[in-house]
Amino acid sequence: MDLTLILFIVLAVVAILTALGMLASRSAIYAALFLVLNFATVAIFYLMLGAPFIAMAQVTVYAGAIMVLFLFVIMLLGAEKLPKGEVLPWQRPLAIGLAAVLLAEAGYLLFQRLHITAGLANPGAEVNAPEAIQAMALSLFNQYLLPFEVTSVLLLVAMVGVIVLTKKEKGES
């Protein structure tokens, strides 16, 4: 058993526990904080797979920016405490059923592919090289330039939309 495997097992347990904690906690603030921890663990998984850029982007964008905005909204609305009891009583059995289907699918795929071990041996080998960032940037701005630009236009449209929606109309106080 090497060090990486031990690290992986510990991190996996933390990731699952924080995910469960997020689902189970009755305080919205604690749920958000569990989610932050979960994102941080996932970032460390990316690091272990030899993808430092994705790991850092995960921390900056998800754990940093987006979750802070979540916290901001929760605090601003004063919605820290969830009401006791279920609001949608049919939701829980349905969710359990769907989760069981998902688990079955994932398990089936996992066991079917269990004998195919190639490709997982050392996933970080090529991206681990010192030029990993350059390689990623080159493929992002050459091979995937169009999707990249389309995404940025999408974000711009969303931004303009928000400004238009929140702007006061003329004559309105």
Next chain:
Amino acid sequence: MTFALLIEWLIKGFVLVLVLLGGFAYLTLYERKALARIQVRIGPNRAGPWGILQPIADAIKLIFKEELIPAKADKLLFILAPVVTLVPALVITAVVPWGSEIMMFGRVITLYIADINVGVLYIMSVASIAVYGVVLAGWSSNNKYAMMGGLRSSAQMISYEMSLGLAFISAIMLAGSMRMLDIVEAQRTLWFVLLQPVGTAIFLIATLAEVNRPPFDMPEAEQELTAGYHVEYSGMKFALLFMAEYDKMIAISAIGATLFFGGFRGPFVDTYPWLGPIYMLLKLVILLFGMIWVRATFPRIRYDRLMAFGWKVMLPLSLAIVFITAAGILLAEQVNPLLIWTVPALSLLAGVFTIAMIDRELRRKEYARA
């Protein structure tokens, strides 16, 4: 990994933390002395000669103070928040190089802790984590003023993080790398502050907002919020929050010195590598004096103006700066290396245009009021 290497890393990490904690103590003295001189006072001079024992006296006072936890506070988060604030302030400096390499005890010792190829991104991600401490401190106190401070800080820090990141990008593009050592090496002949003066100015302004220093100390505005997010904190917990603020100042000055002011580079540093930390310290002291000077000079600006300034002035200007830098580098590569000077020229033009626009807007408002 050998045992000696592990010991070396441990010692270096320990030394860095000690430097930051000792630096915090003497930064408070430095600030009080400098503020006092600016306000024609003498400043602390009772404890020890020239008041140099003042930080120790302050620490002893804070340790012996009673620690209060409000009855309706969220105890776990209330205790955790100062720690969450302090840790990012300490770990963010791990990627800042203090020199190249020196020989000591028959070993080559590198004067940096981590040399990762996503150094600048690491700084961005730790800086974005740093918001949590302040927000949680504000929320867990269960006090409306503290809460307002926490909300303000989260909005403010996210808003200015954009401009900060874009200022980083101009330095990254000029160096062509995200490694801090490469960035320092690229400034061997010319500091980036000369190539990108407006980018440096944006960085310096955005960092003031990131570390909640005056004139952007909205989260702890005394007059409006009595002290903002740390109003309920006392004793050592208050000291931790205070420590985090000053360590963030040191860290952000070290990052600024590395990205725009040549890092540990200076005359003769190639022949005598131990000069590196000394140059770095000098640059730190000068940049920190700038922050203290700003505090002594400018009044706090109003919150809506702070947000308007961040979104309507800083963000468009920094986007323009990124565009100008990219275009200038492309011109220099494709046509003539001398064309790199279009970067500072056009940036200064954009900066002057921005200032003229602000001036015009302020005049218009004054005219409308009168």
